[in-house]
Amino acid sequence: MSTGNGFAIVFGELRGAATQLHDIENAVAGLDRHGLCDGAHYGDAGLRASAANFTDRWRAGLSGIAAEAAACADLMTATADAYEQTDADVAGALPRPDQPR
Secondary structure: OEEEOOEEEOHHHHHHHHHHHHHHHHHHHOOOOOOOOOHHHOOOHHHHHHHHHHHHHHHHHHHHHHHHHHHHHHHHHHHHHHHHHHHHHHHHHOOOOOOOO
8 A cells, every 4th residue: 555645556456457447348349249239120220220329329339438447447456556556565674673774
């Protein structure tokens, strides 16, 4: 855990949030796996065209949500890694109280 200036970074919490975002990414990416957005199932040509237009935008939105969730998760993981490495570097640079100088 990294602390300073009245705040704390809990590495496990960051990594847990990243895992949850990856879970969201996977869930959203799988929403159309069963052909639920297949416009061919809907009425006449005009209705099919409208449904196809809607589902194309729906897919684009789902893809965007999945991509944003993945990007945020990756950044959270990288942030946790950077804080953890900084803490380790600082700890290695400072003398321990039980060690003579």
